[in-house]
Amino acid sequence: MASKQRLLIDFSGDSDQAIGLLYALQSPKVQVSGIIVSDAEPDRGIQLARRLVDQVRPGEEIPVMAGTQQPLFRGEADRAADSVMTSEAVTFLTELVPDPDNPLTLVTLGRLTTVAKAIARKPEWLQVVQRIVVRGGAIRVPGDVTAIAEANLHADPEAAAFVLAAKGPLLFVPLDATESLGLTDEQAALLAKTVRGTTATGKAGTVKSVLGAMIAAVAPEQIETERLKLSIDCHSLLSRGALIADLRAKPSAGTDADVCMAIQSEAIETWVRQLTEGEDRA
Template sequence: MKFVILDVDTGIDDSLALAYAAHSPELELLGITTVFGNISVEEATRNTLVVLEQLDQEIPVYPGEAKPLSRDYTKPFARHIHGEDGIGNQYRQPASRQPENQGAAEFIIEQIQQNPGQVTVVAVGPLTNIARAIQMQPEIVQQIERLVIMGGAVTVPGNVTPFAEANIYSDPDAASLVLGSGMPITLVGLDVTMRTLLTADHLDEWRSTNSELALFLANMTDFYMEAYKGVVKSGRGCALHDPLAVGVAIDPSFVRTASYAVQVECTEQDSLGKTTGIHDTPAAHIDVALDVDADRFLEHFLSRVI
């Protein structure tokens, strides 16, 4: 069993990733940390607690950073993709539980230091919490087992600009700090996540079970698929960005990687957040996912999520 912290900006695919992780016996979820990104950190924290209640899970939730590491946040929240509430307009009432008082960065540091070489962090939002933890305790770079990041677009175009993927674009300075830290990292970006596809037929299968969780996730994801119209070419569906990062934490063989040094553009506004990979260099230490066994991953995801 692997000790895991899941770092989320809980929108729709974050919620699917959370359900996948919570239902995977290979992972012991030590806690969920939240960050701004798809929505505000307050909404991400609220949504995480709501999703965990749907999952009948009492995993502790630790609120994190509300804004980028060192600049004003100018990117609009992605309500057109994730709904006004961040979960496909399925929010009805707050969860019965409250978040923890400890902050996300402090919790990440504490768990890595208490379990040296055993904690994997799966980050599926902006990397601000991870960067803050490194700033506070740089030694965790050597103590973490691995950081799996859903972010970046090393060999393909971006999704929020022609150059940048949304999580990196939301805080390029944090991404630059983390990717340059020397920490063992697997980067699961648009290079592979756009090759995964959940379809409307899968949502119909979920609804056929008539469970409260299945209906909640199906209705939420239906909004996401609507936002994906024109992006997905083969019928109605959506990419499983964040769940694939969880899948790689469970089974790294879902993807094929190559070692790169990855640089993040932090100054040029037109290409802000662009992730450039340099392959043939002694500094290459980041495992960048370049190919994915999409069918095998999808089958595994579907066997666990509901």
């Protein structure tokens, strides 16, 4: 029997991103090895994650922990408060042990602050993970928070730039690859209700990018990738947080990284229909 894909998932704790966690927990191909909640109020996300684990994988002991509460550059009070909450997730990452027979994939559905702090503490921990799937960026399409920036990278561009500069095994899943996935706002709301347990408003664009990142992690044979030279802007008011690719015939600016450019959508769209049709009848 083929071994399951080991996933470590870092999400913000909101219901839209928790849909990705639900997808991973329901997948027979996946072993969720840990869940990190990187949010200003991690308790709500931790409770949500534990409830989903209890519902979908009852009896399994899956570590659920708080990540960073704030982006890298905040006031002194914010940094002091964050240092306590960060230690658990950062320590967990930096103490991971290599297992060549069971490779580990880290999926980041929110900002990259926790990952950046782990790299800063112990750069060699990157050798433990086979792949880091980053939900973030917009290259040839508009951004979703500014004209050219996507929300996750814009939320902490310094952390994202630091992670990119570390030259780990990154796979970016930008809006370019996920906007064509078939999902309506109504379906997104039903999915959000499924994970939250109460009426919730789901955003189709957000849910599509979350599920696209999960597909890239769980079923890499269903995506098309391109190796690009990338940079993340941390300075300009106009382009802060933008994922910039050198698309010239002979690119020279930026750091090499893999980018998901297309996703086969049939399997994920079938999963969405089955889940939302059942919820709609409930």
